Amino acid sequence: LIQDDGGTLLPDGSFHGFEAGGIFAKTEGVNPGNQIEIFYGLLKPETLCENVHVTEDGDFDLYNFKKTSNGRAVILRKDFMHASPYVDVDRVDNLILITRGPSIPALSRLTLEEAVALMVLGQAMESSAGDPTRAGRIKSEFFYDPFVAGDRAKHANLFYEILRGLPHINYYLINTGGVGEGEHYEDIRLEYTLAILDSLLRGGLEDWVDSPTGFEVPMSVRHVDDIYLHPENFYSEIEFEEKQKELNKIRREAIEQLGNSLHSNIRDVFIKP
Structure with missing residues (x-):
């Protein structure tokens, strides 16, 4: 750490x-x-x-x-076990975003633009420290930080420009909640998340396929059932497509709030034909 x-x-x-x-x-x-x-x-x-x-x-x-x-x-x-005495590193190789949502795979591979757009969305879980009445619910917080000041579009554009100059960085989205809903809900347990991170960081994920979520997911992950990578299997094809459209609509509307000064590559991420 x-x-x-x-x-x-x-x-x-x-x-x-x-x-x-x-x-x-x-x-x-x-x-x-x-x-x-x-x-x-x-x-x-x-x-x-x-x-x-x-x-x-x-x-x-x-x-x-x-x-x-x-x-x-x-x-x-x-x-604190496993804590480094140092707080700086010479090189960042992976940017891993954490979220929760019943229709989001346990692990997705992102493009640079998708990663920045999701940072703008900052979808995270409310804690009892923020709003005890909404603890455990999903909220959106720009860059996961309620204390960001100034022009948010400028913040996002600067982040994008920095990352464009670092082509070696890989981008991922991890769902630490669960997939499916109601009686078909499956919790993504801590050991599954740790298995995903172990495979991800040790080079065990080489084959990726397109997902109906618009991202890419691994063909398989050691010690993790494939069902956690394919939330679409918990729904009918039409139902999942409608859920994805609604989710992208929410994402798109949140990003549009930053205005036209936000780089067009980021504004257009969730505009699907």
């Missing part, structure tokens, strides 16, 4: 992180089974916790949300 909060991507392809001292973590429901780094980091004496329930015996109760579920912690880098 190099950086968990933010940083700057420079035109030479290097990345410079913002936070050198600690790792920020959500504490809600953390357990050693699936978040071992955070769990044992919370037990370190120098860790700073906020909004975490403490029992009469002085122990953390990470499942007690009577007052709030917005538990946070700052864990020193030296106390």
